[in-house]
Amino acid sequence: MSILNGFVKEFNEKFVKKEEEFEEGLAGDIKRIRAKLLDEKFLPSIQLRNILDKQIRRARYPMEVAITGQFSSGKSTFLNALLSKNILPTGITPVTSKVNFINYGEEYKLKITYYSGAQEYAPIEAIADFTDQRKHDMRDIKYLTLYAPMDILKDISFVDTPGLNSQSQSDTDTTRRVLRDVGGIIWLTLIDNAGKLSEAQVLEEYMQHFKNKSLCVLNQKDKFTQDQIETTTKYIKDKFGKFFAKVVPISAKMALESRSAHSDILIHDEYEKFIKKFKEDLRINDVNTLNFFEKDFEDYKNKIKKIKEIDSSGNTKLLEESNIQDVLDFIDNTIRPQAAESKEYAIKKDLKGICNILVKEYETIIAVYDSLIEILKNAEDDVLEAFENIHKTYSKELFSVYNSLESIMEKMAHETYKSIKKQKASRYEEKSGFLHKDSYERIEYETYWIDSDNVYKNLFYDDQTIDKMFKRAIKELKQVELDSNEAYRNVYREIKHRIHRWQEPYEQLKKHREIASDMEFSSTRHFAAKVYENVLRSFHRAILENISALRKKFAYFNGALSYSYIQTTQATIAHFEQQIAESVTLYEKEPTKFTIYHPREDEILTKLKANFGFEKIEDFLTSKRNYLFKIIQYSKKQYLDINKDRIEFVESKKLEYIKKIEDIKIIKNDI
Template structure:
């Protein structure tokens, strides 16, 4: 028939030459550049590409004995489908193009086989229960453009049939409901249409079959009017046809008779609905659905990267704050250093007092020769108290281990060695901070569980490598703290050991010097008391001698003044932490910059797809 051939030609000309293919490929390329795509997502891309040029899918549905098989044969222009296919099989039959006429059976266990077409009329109920669906292939040109789905319909006795039909209605591009024109509008039919078809009005056509049974045009108009009232709001269009006459025109008649039967059948109105309504709608719906799916995939991977990106920012903040010491703790450390100096000063004062207390005042007799007015020499004898120092006894006392002062000195040495230990213990462990960060990021797929590696592999490659090695940040800080503790231990022990050694020598040196000064002063006084007074040491003299012998100013500088050991140690800690932080912050910021570039690319691509949607 020329009308059918014209329809096929027009349909082919309007075939969707889809620029969406470029969008699909560009989206897949963008995501594949940075992510290892899920197998399901790769399958989605393949499916989208395959569906771009897929035939229009039209479901033909109706109640039993509505003439669906004849209607489908009329559309195909050949007697291909046996009468009674639906009542016998109650299975979906997909009718598509094939080089040869054949039937393929798909079973519920996933297997499939080929069978003669007659099986549709002879299906055994036991075997039929194992079948999932049929595919019928026929060498009909129309099927290159349209795939028909002959559905089991809505059966209140079989919920599986109803569920399958509903699933098909959601997916197909068009729906054709076939009803008998002289039996239209029954309550059972209206209930089915209201519950299942009305949701898809925009793509639904109602075909009132067997109009050839009506007597005249008046009956036809009455039937159409009644159907439109009964099915109001359910179908986009309602038309009356004669599938029998359309099939007769194609298979049994010739010449003018065939033309008359075909025109009277009104089957061309079905093709016109498909061409002018379903085809453009399919094109638009396919475009929107494809772009919607692509945006969904992009957003999926955007979130997959955006969430770790947020946590990288948080980790960046943790690193930045970790290198900054608590001012209260710093002041406590400085105070501790100054207290050590106070203890040293106190010990020296006590030592000064003890040495001074050991000085003895002893009366000694001295002679003094004078000349009188007559030039005669006169020697006078007199007594005077002088300081003496029991050197051996004092040294013995000061060096004895049971001397309380010796014990106090040892406490000072130990306190210097322990300086900063508590401070280092109070520095929070970065391992705990990193563990807390990881728990927040990984949540349901923590490190060490079966879900960890799949999660890591779902991230971009640069984040995969970093996350697998992220625990090394804690190792870097632990190593840095270990070096700081070693450095502190070395400096404090060296200082304590130097003070201990200096202190022992200084005590002996001061005692000897004090004894020497007393002796020399006495000797000089005995020679010439008018010129050389006796040496009478004061506590201040002794303390000055101790300060010099010990190197008091050195310890004052190390423990008390501006550049004391506490401030120097704080600078060392801050410098060490800053070095470690800066190294890892540089890595983090590089990761973030890479992330931002990927996220920006995805956002721009989403915007492009939105623009394409508006254009379409």
Template sequence: MIKEVLNEYKEKYNLSFENNFLGDLKRLALSLSNPNLMLSKKCIDLIYKEQFHYEKPLQVGVIGQFSSGKSSLLNLLFKKDILATGARPVSVVATYINYAKNDLVLAEFENKICELDSSFVNDQNEDIVGLKSISVYTNNEILKNVTLIDTPGLNANNKDEEFTKELFSSFDALIWLCLAESAGKLSEEKAIKSLKSHIKKICLINQKDKLNQDEQDRLKSYMQNVFSKYFEKIELISCKQASENNANSNINAFYDFLLSLNKEEIKRKNITYNLSIIKDELLSISNNINNSLDELKNKIKSYLENSKNINANYEEFNKNILNALSSMAKTIANEFVNNFKEKTAFFYTKKDSFLHKDCFSKNEYSYKTLLPDDTFLNIFYNKDLINKQFLKIKKELNEEFLNIIFNFKQPLENIILELNILKTKEINKNYKDLVKAEFYAISDDLFKALNELIINDYEKAFYKYELSLNQLFEKINIKALNNYENATKLALSFFYEKINASREFYELNSKEFKLYLPSDNEIYQRLLNDCSFYEFEELLINKKQIYKLEKEYLKELEGILNKHIKSIENRQNKIQNIAEKILNCFVKFL
């Protein structure tokens, strides 16, 4: 099966052609037809057009402003008035003048070609519906190698001028005809600049008969200074004198130019030039696509770099969390001390003397204790100051935490905005029709699905990181920041029971046991423990949990980036391979 496909491919795309310029053109058209290159029918047709153009006579355009004498000049060649002349625009369509043994005039309409008599060409009918062009055939030796194209005059009207400029691309050489009285005007130079620079051109200045010799010399000198960069030759002629067979007409400059044209040399040069434009345009398309993909690569690379360069002050944040827990514990510990109450109690001990046998003595003593319920109410309900302090601490820490998240969210929002702008620019760009839609689709499919293929990956990674940070902060909130009341209850209960336990031992043996009174530091350390201070000190300082979360996030971003870069570069390689194959097709014409 594979062998059959390969054989079919070879039969279709490995044909042999003659070893000459025309053969090279045929090989080029066939090689560019390879479906793997994804070139459009228009592009292939342009190559076939050049092939067709090569086999035709030289196409020589006659251009100038209306009433400059173009038709009069061409009539001199035929020795008869085959083209209409007049003081108003008369060449409403291009007239092609070709070689034939017998005279013939054909008119091309939208849907037909019909034969006309020569009077039709002389009639100045600008309003012939559907007329596209006129072809005149006549027996003239010069026309065996040359087809002359009489063009609508420039500056007649916008429609005629645009039509004439569209014809420029088909010319192998051209004759620019102007009038002596208007030669060298700024408007004329502007039109001349639009002519193709690589083709042979001559400037003929008509109506020299209206100037004396000094005026002719001055005009010739001026035109040489201004227009010599556009034309190989500048000559003054007189169609009027030529029609009168006046030897001073210099009409031979016109004939000599036509006879000097080397068909093979000019065709090769012009076709090679046109092919280079097509080749450059195709390479430009692939370069533009590659540049767009490079821009995409650079943007997502910059996102990772921006994320890596975020200067999140975790040490300060960790320190502030622990300081907050320590500050709360210190404040509550101080309130513990302030709420110690001195109490009096007594116990009975048996007397040891013989006289007081079975008698007991009363022992009174003082001790300090905390009443858990009263102390708790005093700290949290009777004094609003402590609650305000705790709320302030929580608010400040929450703002720091949100700032950390914001620092990482901002680059994400920026890259999403930049990628969407790039996406809009790419999918709204003007497509050049030299390649098929699937050629652009190599990159467009990525840009159109940018959210699904790229942005979503970064959003998921960020939300996963944000969730991890939220879980860490929520743990701090639940176990510490929001747990200070419960921690206080636990500490109150602990110290109350410990004080009472010490009283029991003291009352059993006051000499051996002492009454227990917690120190300020002991209360403080107990509160730190009950507020999970040491757990979070281990988590934030020793295990560096918050750093670990960021490191995991950046590692995930890097993995996503590498995946995207690989996908983009695969597309670029595909574009580059096609571009190299296209370039190889044109190698004979470089």
């Protein structure tokens, strides 16, 4: 029993497919869709796998908040305040010439990504070398990513943009694209510049669609009185309320000073320094003991103690006056919920878009098979007409051959008839009367005989007239055979030509979008490349079979014509000589009742045809259901059967993709 249980367990583990379980939330939903779209039946591409993995990373990626505004509005200082550290360079001209992504990392570092796709890392202190648009060697850089071990970056990724009225139009275009995609926007402007015409124009052009996720931050409040701040804030709310959900006056300078000196920040900085030194010392020291660590640990504890003993009330007050907390609250209470909802909507929209792309690509493949089906269907009438034309054309040719053969029969009959000659004969008849008893009278009469030597001489020996006429008829018949065979080949050539025109573009068929299945398109190209094996070969074999049937019929007919016409003539002459002899016998017995038989020309012709088997020849060549008619009818039926079969075969290939489209639409509806 235990052996059986073990077998069942092993079987289930190996062959029974377990339903995969997914985590709760957006990432789990994406994984569920990913598993369905990467099912083996779709032969998924690496690109599809990558883009779905990217969506999972996107779901887990922190909310993005863009910092933008007109140049020299203090964006870098403001970001440094949010990060509680002087990381980004500041200046009096548009310094930031590239998009900077500020993300969480285990250590401070800078990643430079170039338009070529190359990447390099640099110390964070070197960031100014890669962001100052006053330098001329920055054009190859696409964007920068700054990593910092700060808790705020675990949930929020800041995007520092070049601004919307930068000296470079490409920088403005880059900023515009960023604003469209991020979860929230902080528009930073100086209080004394807020509301100017130039800014109003920029807001009208770029910011009118982002109100629900946008915060207007009026920087440098520390330079103005409270009344001035309140007046400007109310003015901006009234004038630009349609662009922003909220307007907040702040002092980035005060916020940076207070936050960078805050005990929590100082403790965190000391912790980062301590951990970094500990890791480095651990790498170069004996790991069997931590003696090297004791002094550093004591120093670290003393520093933390001193930081905690510092009176931070001034910093706290400075932080409150900076009003930076209003910005953080807006991010947490307004941007974050909307960003999460917006991200989920955007990701699911993109997933549906992926499904739509896959459906479109499958429809591209279906169109390949549809066009072939259309060609096969449209060819039917033309092919059937071509077969009918073969019958019409070569029936006339066969009738001409028949006329030639009939002329031969008529000539043979006429020559035989001309060679019927008279000859004298006598019979004895008993005389009447008593005196003439037992006495006979010799009576002469005319009878007929056929000069066969003359017939053979005139027809066969002297100029071989009949032989030449037969050879001419056989040659005509052979030409009909060759021409009809070629006509059959032309039917196949027409089918092949149409399908080859279809084949040419699809042998090079390529997917339009990278995420489409390489294997599906490769399979379709292979189908097009192998169209002879897949479609044409059946038609080709049928045409060759039809030609073979024609040849067999012609071979049979040639055999019939090869029957010795001399023997036929001899048999005919012998027949009529017998008829004449029999008539003479009857005539001599009862002359008053019987006459001497003289063959008529039409009788000779009829007998010649009978001896030659001309009835079969006539049926073969001229009847409405002659051999050509029968082969053509068979060809038509065979063609229609094959065409139907090949259409059904192509339809079956097409249905595979229709089913896949249905499956993808079901997946899309589940998103």
